[in-house]
Amino acid sequence: MLHAAYEYDRNTLGWLESIAGEWGWVYNTAMNVEIIRSARRKKTISARLDGDTMIVQAPAEMPEKELNEAIETLRGRLLKRQAKRTLSDDDLEQRASLMNRRYFNGKLNWQSIRWVSNQNKRYGSCTPAKKTIRISHRVGTLPQWVQDYVIVHELAHLQQANHGPRFWELVNRYPLTERARGYLMALGLEEVEDPPFL
Numbered sequence: 001m002l003h004a005a006y007e008y009d010r011n012t013l014g015w016l017e018s019i020a021g022e023w024g025w026v027y028n029t030a031m032n033v034e035i036i037r038s039a040r041r042k043k044t045i046s047a048r049l050d051g052d053t054m055i056v057q058a059p060a061e062m063p064e065k066e067l068n069e070a071i072e073t074l075r076g077r078l079l080k081r082q083a084k085r086t087l088s089d090d091d092l093e094q095r096a097s098l099m100n101r102r103y104f105n106g107k108l109n110w111q112s113i114r115w116v117s118n119q120n121k122r123y124g125s126c127t128p129a130k131k132t133i134r135i136s137h138r139v140g141t142l143p144q145w146v147q148d149y150v151i152v153h154e155l156a157h158l159q160q161a162n163h164g165p166r167f168w169e170l171v172n173r174y175p176l177t178e179r180a181r182g183y184l185m186a187l188g189l190e191e192v193e194d195p196p197f198l
Helices: 064-086 089-104 137-141 144-159 165-171 177-187
Strands: 002-009 014-018 024-026 029-038 046-050 053-059 112-116 124-127 132-136
Touching: 029 064, 046 064, 053 064, 089 112, 089 144, 112 137, 124 144, 132 137, 132 144, 137 144, 144 165, 144 177
Parallel strands: 029 053, 112 132
Antiparallel strands: 002 014, 002 029, 024 029, 046 053, 124 132
């Protein structure tokens, strides 16, 4: 069996062979990747988490490009699964209640607010008619002040469904809105457009 550790290089968006124990960054989550190649394996690849290390078992003859693509897919699945286990809907509910009291005078009501792992292009969603809010599991790894912005943003949709001036007036009650939007823009999770300010 062959063992190798890899580090994800954000500058070249490629894999670099590395010394075991170095860190790689994936979806803003630090993770070591250990690859075990086996002559016994012919087609299948498997992965599991062992602490902060993703252990990948792969065929010895698998081309690097194919292996790297499979690792990306497997890593995404493992991170989604891990995030779902560690994020608490009860904690999210409590945080939303706090944001409601601070920035909406406790006037908002919702049916449910919970973490979801099926939102890959947005950080949250609100369905005002059903009074439901969903927050992407990816937000759970961000700093609390950014999470708070996302919660305030989605809570504001309970009063104003669109992104018009009234909506941004509500969202801008949160004092770190501009900073949090910049943070999300840098991550590619926020649309780059200026909100209308009154």
